[in-house]
Amino acid sequence: MNTRLIVGLTEAWQFQTDVDRRGISQQWYNAGLPEARSVQIPHTWNVDQGFEEYRGLAWYSYELEISEAWQGKLLRLQFDAIYRDADVWLNGQKVGAHYHSGYTAFVLDITPYVRYGQANRLVVSVNNENSELALPIRNSFDWADDGGIIRDVSLIVTGMTAIDYLKIDAIPFFTDHSKAVESGTIQGEAWLWGKGNEDNLPITLKMLIWRADKLVASDEYDLLADKGMLRLKPLVIAQPELWHFDHPHLYTVQIILLSDGIATDQLSLNVGFRELKTVGNELLLNREPVRLMGVEWMPGSHPDKGMAETEADLIEVLKQIKHANCVITRFHWQQSSHLLDWCDRNGLLVQEEIPHWQQPSEPDDHLLVIAKQHAEEMITRHYNHPCIYAWGMGNEVNGQDAQTIRYMKQLKQYILTLDGNRLINYVSNSVHFKPESDATGVGDLLMWNDYIGTWHGELDMEEVIHSIDEAYPNKPLVVAEYGLCEPAYTGGDPRRIEILQEKTKEYRKHKGIAALIFFSLNDYRTQMGEEGSGRLRQRVHGTTDVYGKPKPSYQALREIGAPLSLQEVFREDDQTLTVVLGNRNDIPSYSISGYQLVLAMEEGTETILDIPPLAPGESCQLSLPIHKASLLDTCFYSINRPTGFSAANGLLPISVREQLEREVRLD
CATH class of the missing domain: 2.60.40.10 (Immunoglobulins)
Known part of the structure; x- marks a missing residue:
């Protein structure tokens, strides 16, 4: 046997809701589930017909085979996430429980309870009712509260010293x-x-x-x-x-x-070896000042999957983020290790957050205990991911209140005992009111949700940014959200594009702004949604719909985030085409290397040119031979990142194509 054996437990689970709360009195944990149906893990009942709005108790059962060869071994069950409060039994005996946190992994030792050489009945009860004790608290959060075993389950078999x-x-x-x-x-x-x-x-x-x-x-x-x-x-x-x-x-x-x-x-x-720190109002990645473009994604939004997304489901959306030229993101709640593994491998910076969201307006010492549980479970399991550049302490929790400021200071000090190397931040939707006395100042980065023109009314954005700069001259500012929420605000996707373009234009003028995170990539399922009902209840906030289909604003986001642009294309002589590329020097702004220009000059023929390293603001010329018989009407270009994702693509500019085609006709 391997020193560590990991057995995935995803197939052939039994499931039953418990609307009348009969399970405990009838000892389902011992007798089994009387009217169960088969499901596959991950699973949530809140995308099932008739249970879209059900918040309550449900049960899962699994026949766990334990080999005779495992005697003398340590046997542990790992649950990557159960939303939310869970009790676990094996063979009728209580193994453990996990409360108050529905997005963090937990591990239970089942060694004393197993029967070797036979099937063991594993039973899990799950409750996703609103809670005064959990985070997120009550129903004051803007995403889906899907109940169930929403991430993978595995059995870990090792020696006793593990x-x-x-x-x-x-x-x-x-x-x-x-x-x-x-x-x-x-x-x-x-x-x-x-x-x-x-x-x-x-x-x-x-x-x-x-x-x-x-x-x-x-x-x-x-x-x-x-x-x-x-x-x-x-x-x-x-x-x-x-x-x-x-x-x-x-x-x-x-x-x-x-x-x-x-x-x-x-x-x-x-x-991964990397250094990310702040110096003055600059954000430095590996000693280079960078200004980054990003977008936030709200997982759990596909109406057929909900929070029970598979690794393959997650990867498809992560690819959309990278294709949109977004290299930084944040999540309102803790994510799966599978998701973070992909971000490690493919290059996406992540702020992972404790799910405080707007409530309570006066966080207290009792809630701090729960927040510390969240922080410990999040950091101990995700500490090693190089993609994680910061831990988030919460989002929009009455940042102008003195009690919130004290609370966030205490929470930050605790997080520093768990990880003294990463940035620690609090995201505010109130710093524009009185910057010098806002809880985001507790963080290492200032993080501002900017909804001037919609939720925040009509303010002078330039004046607001200057006031934040003056209050915190030695901290970079990250615009952690900006965008348009329908139907609360009208204008549809054209207005979303207008907000994206106009606000980004203003942000680019202010050198103290280190990153932009547009909100959001997708329309998202949420129990606070103003549009739709049941599993289709949603906020229309995204550049894609809930099924992942891009809107025109997705292409606008991709174009804004492109570090390189095609500045000029001209023909030097009968046999040479020259392409001029420029590297942005506002947002985004970072050095590039290892990029390639791919030109398809005729059907089935590609020319690949290496783009030289470019600092922000620099440009280069690339020349390649052409033939008069080329199919110039299908001259397609793509600028590719070293990771394989395209930064820009399309046909050569029409004016250039027409000129070349005219020359071919004249010849």
Whole structure:
């Protein structure tokens, strides 16, 4: 058997709602579900006909086969997310519970409860009723509250000395404050599961670092656990390749534990060397000042899937984000590791947030306990993702109130004990009122939801931005939301495009604005929706509809986010075509390298030209041979990023095509 065996538990679950709350009194956790139907995990009942509005109790059951060969092993169940309050039984015995947080993973030890060599009845009760204790609180949140086992379930089989989670730092060291990287270190902590090392035996720890399929560093040493934690010795990597949204270079860290000479567990994960920090009002990625274009996506919006999206469903939307030239995003609530893995591999910067949303207006110490639970569960499971540049403490929670400011300061101090390396932010919809006394000032970045002209009324946007700059001259500003919500505000997609274009034009003038995150990529399902009903209740806020079909505003977003543009195309002589490309120097603004220009000069024939590295504001000329017999009416170009996503594409400008076609006809 492998040192760590992971068994996915997705097929052949049984499901039943419990509208009358008979399950506990009739002991469904022991007797089974009397009127169940088969479902596949992930699953939510809130896209099922007749249960779209059901908020209450439901039950799941699964026949879990436990091999005789697993005796003496540690057996754990991992639930990637259950929305929201869950109780878990195995063979009629209570194994554990998870309350108040519906989007974070949790793990339960089932070793004492299993029956080897036979099927074991696993039963889970789930309740998605509104709660005064959970986050998000009550029904004051603007997304779907789909109940169910909404993400994957797996069985983890290891030796008794096992890893709970890893916290790995990949730290680059730059030469003399330049962008040149001299070396890097991989270091961190391995946290053990429970009392897996209760005999206090020496643990031999092996650490291997891989780049692609090449082993680049390794070490082996003995340790004693300190309060369940093993501190990893730093491993030096010479001139590591940096992680960047255009160059998402990853290294694989493999940790193997041996207890008393016997391998008991191993865990592999990807990390990326990157540095993201603020200097004054600039945001620096790997020592380069950058200004980024982004968009926010509200998952769980497809009416047929809801929050029970598969990894394949998530990836399709993530590709839309990248195709829209958006390299930064944020999520109002915690996401799955599968989603973040894709962002690691494909280069998308993410702020993952604790789901505070507008309520309560005066957060208190009791709620702080729940927020700390969210922070701990989010950070311990997602610490290693290089795509995560910041942790979010919440969104629009009465930011001008002194109690909110105190609350966010306390929460930030706690998050710093979990992760002292990333940015920590609070997103405000009130900083424009009185910037110097707003909770977003607690964060490392200022994050402002700007709805001047709609939700925020008619204000002078330029004056507002200047007032924020004056209040915080040493912090970059991120416009964390801007856009149009229908039917609350009229004008449809043409007005959405107008807001996108006009506001972006103004933001580009202000150098203290480090990033824009348009809201939103998609129309989204939400229990607060003004349009539709049932599983189609939604807010019409997006550049795509709830099924992912693009609107004209999607193309407008893509064009605004393009770092490179086709500035000029001309013919130097009978055999040479020259293309002039320019790199933007406002928003977006970042150096590019590894880009390519692809030209299809005739059907079935492609010419690929490497675009030289360009700093913001620089341009280049690329020339290529052409033939008079070319099919110039189908001369198609594409500017491709190193990740393979297109930054811009289309036909050559009409005037140029017409000129070339005319010359062909004359010849």
